[in-house]
Amino acid sequence: MRHAILIGALLAASGLVAQDMPRYRWENFTTAQGLPDNRVYSVCVDGDRVWAGTDNGLALYEKGRWKVFTPADGLAHRAVLYVALDKRTHDLWIATMGGLSRYSAGRFDTFTQLNSGLANDVVYGVAVQGDFVWAATAAGGSRLNTRTGEWSLYNERNTPMYEIWTYNVTAAPDKVYYAVWGGGVLEYDVKTDHWKDYNDPDGETEIVLHKDEGLIHEITTSVSYVNQILWVATYFGASRYDGRNWRNFLDKDSGLPSNFLNQVKTIDGTKTWFSTDKGLAYFDGENWATYRPALDTHAPEMLVRDAAGKVTRVAVDTAPAYHYTFGVDFQGDDLWVATAKGVSHGIRIKTGDSK
Numbered sequence: 001m002r003h004a005i006l007i008g009a010l011l012a013a014s015g016l017v018a019q020d021m022p023r024y025r026w027e028n029f030t031t032a033q034g035l036p037d038n039r040v041y042s043v044c045v046d047g048d049r050v051w052a053g054t055d056n057g058l059a060l061y062e063k064g065r066w067k068v069f070t071p072a073d074g075l076a077h078r079a080v081l082y083v084a085l086d087k088r089t090h091d092l093w094i095a096t097m098g099g100l101s102r103y104s105a106g107r108f109d110t111f112t113q114l115n116s117g118l119a120n121d122v123v124y125g126v127a128v129q130g131d132f133v134w135a136a137t138a139a140g141g142s143r144l145n146t147r148t149g150e151w152s153l154y155n156e157r158n159t160p161m162y163e164i165w166t167y168n169v170t171a172a173p174d175k176v177y178y179a180v181w182g183g184g185v186l187e188y189d190v191k192t193d194h195w196k197d198y199n200d201p202d203g204e205t206e207i208v209l210h211k212d213e214g215l216i217h218e219i220t221t222s223v224s225y226v227n228q229i230l231w232v233a234t235y236f237g238a239s240r241y242d243g244r245n246w247r248n249f250l251d252k253d254s255g256l257p258s259n260f261l262n263q264v265k266t267i268d269g270t271k272t273w274f275s276t277d278k279g280l281a282y283f284d285g286e287n288w289a290t291y292r293p294a295l296d297t298h299a300p301e302m303l304v305r306d307a308a309g310k311v312t313r314v315a316v317d318t319a320p321a322y323h324y325t326f327g328v329d330f331q332g333d334d335l336w337v338a339t340a341k342g343v344s345h346g347i348r349i350k351t352g353d354s355k
Contacts, residue, residue, distance in 0.1 A: 018304040018312040021289040022282065024335060024346030026300075026318040034066030035059055040338040044083040045331045046090060052343050053080030058094060058103075061343075074108030076101040076121075082168070082327075086128045093133055095123035100135050111144070117151020118142050125179075129171035136166035141178055141186075154188075160197040161186055168222045168263075177230060179220035185232055198241070215239050216248040222263040229269030233261035238274060255288020255305035256281055263327045273335075275325035280337055291346070292323040320344040 030038050037056035044051040050061040058069040058080050069075050077098025084093045092103040099112040099121045111118050120139035127134045135142045140155030155164050163183030170177050176188040184199035201214040215232060222233035232239040237259045238249040251259050258278035266272040274281040279292030279301075286307040294301040300319035304312045322341035329336050335346035 017287050017306040018314050019351075021284070021287060021304050021314075022333075023302065023314065023316065023349040024291065024318075025349055026291075026320055027345045027347065028321040028342050029061070029066070029345070030321065030342040034068070035343060036068045036070070038342050039340055040343050041080065041326045042082045042095075043327055043329045043336040043338045043343060044085050044092070045329045045336055046085050046092070050329075050331070050336050050343075050345075051083050051085075051092060052338065053083045053094065055079055058083070059343075069103075069108075071098075074101070074110065076108075076110040076112070081123065082125045084126045084128055086133075093126045093128060095126045095135065097122055099123065100126060100133075117144070117153060119153050119155065124166065125168040127169045127171040127176070129173070129176065132171070134169045134171050134176055136169040136178055138165055140164045141166050141169065154195075159186060159195040161195075162197075167220065170223045170225050172225050174228075175225055175230075177223040177225050179223045179232065181220060182218055183220075184215050184218050185220055185223060185230075212246050212248055214246050215241075216250075221261060222265075224264050224266045224272070226266050227269035229266065231264045231266050231272055233264035233274065235260050237261070238264060249283075255283065255290065255303075255311075257290045257292070257303075262325065265328055267330065273328045275327050275337070277324050279323045280320055280325045280328065291320055293319045295323060320346070 029035055036059055037054040039055040040052050042053035052059040056078050058075055060067045071078055077096035079097040080094055082095040094101040099110050100118055100123045101108050101110045112121050119142045120137035122138040123135050125136035131145060131147045133144045143152040155161060161180060161183060163180050165181045166178045167181040168179040174190050178186040180186055184197055187196045198215045200218045216239045217234040217236040219235045220232055224231045228243060230241040238261055240247045249256055258276040260277045261274055263275040270285040272283045279290045282289045288305040290303045292301055300316045302314040302316045304314055320337050320339055321344045322339040324340040326338040333348035337344040
């Protein structure tokens with residue numbers, strides 16, 4: 001009898017968890033709606049406007065329509081890998097395969113190896129930190145002082161970086177973090193002007209020997225730092241670091257749909273989103289949710305995994321455009337998602353609304 005009561009309580013708790021996880025009505029955009037390409041690497045929200053970096057140009061969604069910008073308009077390169085917003089000026093910084101572009105007051109300015117201190121023309125990521133703009137390139141990191149125009153270059157000569165392929169960067173007032181592809185994570189402390197690196201302590205390329213003793217893997221793809229909590233995405237799982245302790249996550253013991261992560265983005269250090277090759281995942285600190293078209297039937301699917309490991313399938317009518325996701329950004333309670341088959345807008349469903 002007690003066993004039955006316990007089972008019933010667990011099932012009820014799982015139902016409550018599933019009900020409390022955020023649900024969305026998804027609308028999807030492709031070339032049919034005006035995107036220049038369906039392969040979308042980055043999305044960036046600027047109030048009512050949404051920017052999308054695609055394989056064939058930069059797109060702006062405003063007042064229900066898409067507008068496209070290409071190299072003919074002054075963009076550095078057609079392949080836009082990342083987009084970041086200066087929230088003070090609303091200037092847009094655009095990482096491309098052919099340089100770093102700034103879109104300001106209706107015009108593009110482009111920085112390359114030939115006309116600036118940019119480390120390399122292949123720019124994977126960009127972040128704004130007050131008057132500084134940080135770029136992650138194929139040959140190290142670069143920093144532009146937008147007030148003075150001065151550039152600083154960071155590579156194996158002046159940092160602990162032993163690989164120079166920087167893949168992503170995130171900046172806060174106190175710290176800057178680089179995801180170094182094959183070289184772990186690089187940390188810059190603003191106060192001390194000091195660099196430090198974090199690496200996989202077991203040195204294994206395919207397996208995790210020591211679960212929570214350090215960074216889960218050297219092949220890092222994304223970093224997100226909010227409220228002094230660092231999240232790291234890799235091709236072999238995710239890591240969370242609070243300045244003292246590491247906690248690592250794998251698909252076999254968490255709600256991650258895959259260990260292959262393209263981006264991690266945390267809202268407050270706890271509520272965190274993961275863009276993977278098998279769906280978009282959300283973690284609230286205890287429970288997980290995955291949003292995607294089902295991998296087998298392609299029908300809309302939402303899966304919730306509670307803290308005890310129980311997985312519940314939530315009935316939904318819509319899903320993101322594709323399971324292969326590159327990035328996410330937030331528009332109030334709504335989501336915008338970059339996928340390999342278009343841009344997806346997740347409109348938050350309030351409790352009590354229909355699905």
